[in-house]
Amino acid sequence: MKIHEYQGKQLFARYGIPIPKGYPALTADEAGNVAARLIEETKTPVVVVKAQIHAGGRGKGGGVKVVKGGAEEAKAVAGKLLGMQLVTHQTGPEGQKVRRLYVEQGLDIARELYLGLVVDREKRRIAIMASTEGGVEIEKVAAETPEKILTEHVDPAVGLSGYQARKLAFGLKLPEGSPDPKLTVAEFVNVVTKLAVLFDKEDCSLCEVNPLIVTKQGKVLALDSKINFDDNASGRHKEWAELMDKDEEDPVELEAKEAGLSYVSLDGDIGCLVNGAGLAMATMDIIKHHGGTPANFLDVGGGATKEQVTKAFKMILSSPKVKGIFVNIFGGIMRCDVIAEGVVAATRELGLKVPLVVRLEGTNVEQGKAILANSGLRIEAADGMGDGAKRIVAAVRAA
């Protein structure tokens, strides 16, 4: 689960990580008011109006505006940003509608750094990456100049040690050019140490500060925040429900999630209903292998009920782009009769206007096949996943 920059910064503030002064705003009027308040509080005329969407690259996409002309100008800028479709390299060509803004004090920036915390799967530790190349896409730095990324791993038994934070600070040459080198290094160490604690306590899967800035006065602040939470930990973070912005989520994927299903929308026209994530991916692959294109990834899981299967099948049936459906089940825990009942129930309700190929294997396969055969629906039975994929691709082509 992703949260907005301003929500991440509120979390930073709670952990004692310095952030610029700022306030969220949902309307242009509100943005004008908080801009006036910021100018008053900071005694500087510069504010920054930032579009809040769950995607990176907002600055380049035109979603971050520096305003030097006071509160009225901030209000005008906010009016233009709100409601725009902001396109960045992470949103896709259609962009994401801007519904929230964050208005922040302007600062005198001396240096922009990159700081990111991720799970290093190979080392099985949290990795802290720091780079002098702040404000740039870190993937690009990693690909072109990997030597510019410094990495330290957090030992879960002892936490991040002070020397590790200092290694990063001196590795980034933080004392150079700072009016107060000791202050700059100390502030950086403070930020990194607290971020490592935050990552663990708040169950993040990603925590990025890009850029982390050093001001002309030598102070260190988080100018941006990007936090993803580990969905597996939602059971111990009731507060996440309030942080979720449903406008930023794919409505179909959200609907699936609420029904306990795992669903990802894709660009193709063959809907898939599969049990198990690996088999679901393999089913998409084999459709492509035989010249078709999958419309979705859908894993009904191992222990789905008839209601969940019905819900899943309805989601596929109601998608306008779906020209054919392939149900591929290898029942381990999942019983084939439950799948068949769900498919029939959904079809009774919504009707079946496209070809349907079903491959059933595993527990209660005979009952499952009988339910489908007795349903009176036009269902093509497949013998194995290869046969099933060929049949659905052929049926969609013929239609």
Place this chain on the structure above:
Amino acid sequence: MAILVNKNTRVVFQGITGSAGSFHAKQCIAYGTKVVAGVTPHRGGETFEGVGPDGAKIGVPVFDTVADAVKHSGADTSCIFVPPLGAADAILEAADAGCSLVVCITEGIPVTDMIRVRRALEGRPVRLVGPNCPGVITPGACKIGIMPGHIHKVGRVGVVSRSGTLTYEAVGQLTGLGLGQSTCVGIGGDPVGGMDFVDVLKLFNEDGDTEAVMMMGEIGGNAEERAAAFIKAHMKKPVAGFIAGATAPPGKRMGHAGAIISGGQGTASDKMRALEAAGVRVAPSPAEMAVTLKSLL
């Protein structure tokens, strides 16, 4: 021989009175697995009932702690069906009680918990399979987990996979061609787990009962690339492979917590290339996994 589990393996089920735990404990008992104890706190003293492959009733004593269970039953292996937020604790409890193998089926354990678990297990004589996995089976001898036992056949192909149902698919194809399996290991779909491909390949490499290996990987991380490096340098037996997720879009989690392409890393094509370069024969489609393996024999 086979690897990890055999007919002498003595299993304690953690979470044996829960709905999934009790269902699968019964299935394992029916397969012939020696389920010698169960654990559910506050349920110690009860008896869990199952029916063995010969139709005889089998009573399994339930204990409050794994330490008690191991002491009284001589269990050496644990199978965990504890809900996600308690599962990390369950793994540590099994390790502390002296189990040398812990198979964790639970899906949805927070990654920070698994990071702590891996740190706590460092240097200890315990192997962890999973979490978020179907378990381990040595056909005809011992089934620990949720895989359907009947699709397996005794034989000489080692199977290792990050996925559950895709493993069943591969096993079903192998059995269909008359190729039995020595042991099948589901290492799980989480970003941080227990044994990885290399750990399992090492065991298959030294196992006299294993003649060839079928491995199924998927997008995300670099476990397949590390497996490829091991295979190139050390593997004495032929390996066939498949990587799921060639059509998966970047940045999207495909069901498994670990199945995500991030920052251009962890794509199926990179993994296939690495495996092919290491001499692994990669199946062109998931319908041809067993046929591909057979072509190596």
